[in-house]
Amino acid sequence: MAKSIRKLLPLFSVSILTACANYTFEYVIPPYPGEAPVDAKEDDGIDDAGSYSIKIWCDNRIESLTSTQVSSWVTAQNGKYKIDLKIDPMGEDSAASTMLEGVDVGADIFVFAQDQLAQLKTAQALAPISGNFLDVMKESTDPDGIAAATIADKVYAFPFTGDNGYFLYYDKRELSEDEVKDMSKIIAKARQKDKKIAYSVLNNGYYTASYFMGAGCVSEWTINNKNKFSDYYDTYSSEKGLIAAKGLRDLHKDEDLFIAESKFSQLTSGKAIAAVSGIWNYSRANEKLGDNLGCCELPYYTVDGEQYHISSFKGYKLMGIKRQADAKKMSVCMRIARYLTSESCQKERFESVSWGPTNLKAMELPSVLNHKGLKALREQNAYAQIQKPCPGNWFSQVTGIASSITKNSTDAELQEKLNNYASSLDELKG
Amino acid sequence: MEKLDKDSYLKLSKWKRFVYKFKYFFLITIPRVFFKIEILDALSYLKLNRWQKLGYKIKYFYLIKIPRFFKNLGLKIWKGIKGFGLGVAHFFKNLFVTFKEGDKFTKLSYLFMGVGSFARGQILRGILFALMEIVFILYMILTGGYYLGKLNSLGLVQPLDADENLVANADNSFRILLYGVLTIFFIVAFIYTWYLNIKQNRINEQIKKDEKAIATTKDDLRAVVDQQFHRTLLALPTLGIIVFTLLPIVFMILVAFTNYDKNHNGISNALFGWVGFDNFGQLFSWSNGTNTFSATFGEILLWTLIWAFFATFTNYFLGLVVAMLINKKGIKLKKVWRTILVMSIAVPQFISLLYIKNIFAFDGIINDIIKFFGGQPVHFMDDQASPLMVRVTVILINIWIGIPYLMLVTTGILMNIPADLYESASIDGANVFQQYTKITLPYMLFVTGPYLLTSFTGNMNNFNVIYLLTGGAPHPQEMLKVNAGQTDLLITWLFKLTIDDSNYALGAVLGIIVFIIVAVISLIVYNILPSTKNEEAFQ
Numbered sequence: 027m028a029k030s031i032r033k034l035l036p037l038f039s040v041s042i043l044t045a046c047a048n049y050t051f052e053y054v055i056p057p058y059p060g061e062a063p064v065d066a067k068e069d070d071g072i073d074d075a076g077s078y079s080i081k082i083w084c085d086n087r088i089e090s091l092t093s094t095q096v097s098s099w100v101t102a103q104n105g106k107y108k109i110d111l112k113i114d115p116m117g118e119d120s121a122a123s124t125m126l127e128g129v130d131v132g133a134d135i136f137v138f139a140q141d142q143l144a145q146l147k148t149a150q151a152l153a154p155i156s157g158n159f160l161d162v163m164k165e166s167t168d169p170d171g172i173a174a175a176t177i178a179d180k181v182y183a184f185p186f187t188g189d190n191g192y193f194l195y196y197d198k199r200e201l202s203e204d205e206v207k208d209m210s211k212i213i214a215k216a217r218q219k220d221k222k223i224a225y226s227v228l229n230n231g232y233y234t235a236s237y238f239m240g241a242g243c244v245s246e247w248t249i250n251n252k253n254k255f256s257d258y259y260d261t262y263s264s265e266k267g268l269i270a271a272k273g274l275r276d277l278h279k280d281e282d283l284f285i286a287e288s289k290f291s292q293l294t295s296g297k298a299i300a301a302v303s304g305i306w307n308y309s310r311a312n313e314k315l316g317d318n319l320g321c322c323e324l325p326y327y328t329v330d331g332e333q334y335h336i337s338s339f340k341g342y343k344l345m346g347i348k349r350q351a352d353a354k355k356m357s358v359c360m361r362i363a364r365y366l367t368s369e370s371c372q373k374e375r376f377e378s379v380s381w382g383p384t385n386l387k388a389m390e391l392p393s394v395l396n397h398k399g400l401k402a403l404r405e406q407n408a409y410a411q412i413q414k415p416c417p418g419n420w421f422s423q424v425t426g427i428a429s430s431i432t433k434n435s436t437d438a439e440l441q442e443k444l445n446n447y448a449s450s451l452d453e454l455k456g
Numbered sequence: 457m458e459k460l461d462k463d464s465y466l467k468l469s470k471w472k473r474f475v476y477k478f479k480y481f482f483l484i485t486i487p488r489v490f491f492k493i494e495i496l497d498a499l500s501y502l503k504l505n506r507w508q509k510l511g512y513k514i515k516y517f518y519l520i521k522i523p524r525f526f527k528n529l530g531l532k533i534w535k536g537i538k539g540f541g542l543g544v545a546h547f548f549k550n551l552f553v554t555f556k557e558g559d560k561f562t563k564l565s566y567l568f569m570g571v572g573s574f575a576r577g578q579i580l581r582g583i584l585f586a587l588m589e590i591v592f593i594l595y596m597i598l599t600g601g602y603y604l605g606k607l608n609s610l611g612l613v614q615p616l617d618a619d620e621n622l623v624a625n626a627d628n629s630f631r632i633l634l635y636g637v638l639t640i641f642f643i644v645a646f647i648y649t650w651y652l653n654i655k656q657n658r659i660n661e662q663i664k665k666d667e668k669a670i671a672t673t674k675d676d677l678r679a680v681v682d683q684q685f686h687r688t689l690l691a692l693p694t695l696g697i698i699v700f701t702l703l704p705i706v707f708m709i710l711v712a713f714t715n716y717d718k719n720h721n722g723i724s725n726a727l728f729g730w731v732g733f734d735n736f737g738q739l740f741s742w743s744n745g746t747n748t749f750s751a752t753f754g755e756i757l758l759w760t761l762i763w764a765f766f767a768t769f770t771n772y773f774l775g776l777v778v779a780m781l782i783n784k785k786g787i788k789l790k791k792v793w794r795t796i797l798v799m800s801i802a803v804p805q806f807i808s809l810l811y812i813k814n815i816f817a818f819d820g821i822i823n824d825i826i827k828f829f830g831g832q833p834v835h836f837m838d839d840q841a842s843p844l845m846v847r848v849t850v851i852l853i854n855i856w857i858g859i860p861y862l863m864l865v866t867t868g869i870l871m872n873i874p875a876d877l878y879e880s881a882s883i884d885g886a887n888v889f890q891q892y893t894k895i896t897l898p899y900m901l902f903v904t905g906p907y908l909l910t911s912f913t914g915n916m917n918n919f920n921v922i923y924l925l926t927g928g929a930p931h932p933q934e935m936l937k938v939n940a941g942q943t944d945l946l947i948t949w950l951f952k953l954t955i956d957d958s959n960y961a962l963g964a965v966l967g968i969i970v971f972i973i974v975a976v977i978s979l980i981v982y983n984i985l986p987s988t989k990n991e992e993a994f995q
Binding site for chain 1: 615616620622624628718719721723724725748818819823827833838839840930931932933934936937938939955956957958
């Protein structure tokens, strides 16, 4: 008898194991402190209740905040969803490249800088946003932000932050409010004081373009239905482009004064008098310089007696959702992303890391309006162009113009560089 | 060829006489008549004056040696093909003979692996053979068959339908290629095991015929730690090399024949498929003047070779000089000098490289010093610099990095050169330079020949120095179109193409080309190195 029981034992254990496999443990999310935020309460009739495993990529500075926000959303849904949440830190600049290395293992919801939108669209890594989600977004969000997330009339991401552009930082002890309006005056002051200007205009296309856009040039790319850059409208090699090229030639005469934007810390350490950079350097600068920190719109440059206001990109960080085979999971991801870009979440993010909101109501908050950096950015936005999708190599082509110009280039040579640039655009297609 | 006198000629068989005449005609008569070269014996050679000797040598090299080289090469290839063919024939003959002469168990083993082993009491072998067959069949039915069947097309079900919606059971080209290759590896392994299983039967039948004892399971187990111990030890490393080295290499080579790029990533936007030699064509279509890939490839290849040459030999000779300086009698504080040089090795290379990059930057220390003395700042390694400037700067910086290593390597060898060689040389009146060229250098080249070769190939793929110092700069507008710069090596260009542009197919092609170039150079140089031929020469 004992022998036969011993023989049956494995059979018992197997059946117990199978029973376990069918049983789902109830996953309890810790309650959100305080009342659930208003934005989280929603009901639009889609039945997507269930348990999901969702992976999010975001900057490490907002990792824990995002985790709290998502769990508060889950709590507000009264047990409709069980979310197994995984948040990995991922800089917005590298989200796209990591995603492209393996879309199948990438995050479901991820934040990326807007210039990667086209790449991600080409890889078909983004789900278009439609229906109620799009309607709510259009009601509540900065329209320029939506335009930045749009390719061929389809919106591919939720605008996440609205501060991805650049403006002028300066040291109030070195430069007056009058001087910062004119590039030549800034240069003269830097020369006089033997200090630097942190502005990557001569070796980084992202900043070089500011001179061209300032002269009124545009470069717009069309993406066809095969996800390829099929056509472009580009005026960088026009007469306006020549004006910008002349401006760059003037800068090359003082090229020893210009240092890369990455050496921003020289402004705070007193080795530079001004810097052209974005909000990402604000807290560092504010901490070190305090009241001596000045932020304002970019200056103008002068060519042949005419003044041109230096332009910039009005850029956004976007929150995208990976295409999902499971329609329900897609809907849940959309809900979470919508919540994470809602007024209350954007407000929390602004308060914790000072990221500029894209939600119309959050943008009107007094604390946002009084933020020195965001204020300068808003002033500069009057002269900025919305950053649209363009081929990744386009920026290096623009860099190529600036780095091939020398202080001795003749006007004809400048035009030749611009023509070289124009002839390269066809190569960037496809 | 050897010239025969009349007697030995007459001794030859008819066939050999014909061969001799044939050879004589092509190797002696034709050269004599058409190229006017007569093969001289030692005595007549010595009678020539210096210029005639030189002329003879040149003629001999071009008219005799080179044809002979190609003849030998052809023979070797033919022998190889013949050997392979014979091997295959032998394989099938063996299979046939074993089947014909074998007993019923042997015959059954052709279909059911391990039957013969079971029948002859080799239980363990029987189990292993049978297990292999079962696992193989199961694998082929469950997954292998699927991937193998799709390998031909790399998938047909695109991930997106016409309206750009995700398709449920879409294919995945990447997996198909990877598991397809893995399946082929497994099939080869299975065929080999199957052949072993048959060979076992033949061997055992022979043993039975000789009335000797067949190895039992116990014997087998003992052999694993005794006679077959080398195999036991090597089993894991071999498996590791196959899975982690051979498989990726085969995979990468195959990628070069597909259109795996950002528009066909095989997973989310479109499948990739076979395109034959199109990618190679892109790199080699010289006729098309506007083809930027081929023009850029030519420029980068040339610079890669120039870089490898200078980076290797400047380091080698200057390192040697530094080592000799420190070794010289009368130099004080030898250990201090060596320690100072070795310190630069102690800092990780990429840190010192980034540091140097900042020193040479347009707003770096070097330019500050130049400005201090009233000069104009110089663009050393950025986009505004001239290509020659950047290239020279990089080679100079590389000298700074490389000398300490060479100094370390050569110090020991220099001390090994017998001092009496130098003594007798100086008694014979040789000056320092003559001693260097006649004693030191030959000795060093003999000992460090293989090192020179590896450092040449290593420099061809010296990613760190180029990528961290210049990042490929300067980038002229034409080269930017394909994401290259004038100091890019093939390896850094490959990196940019794959990482920045997701052009994996072209990256794989570049990888193959780098491999071919490195392999050809290594094989040729290795074969002419004295150190690999005559080990005793310097002992």
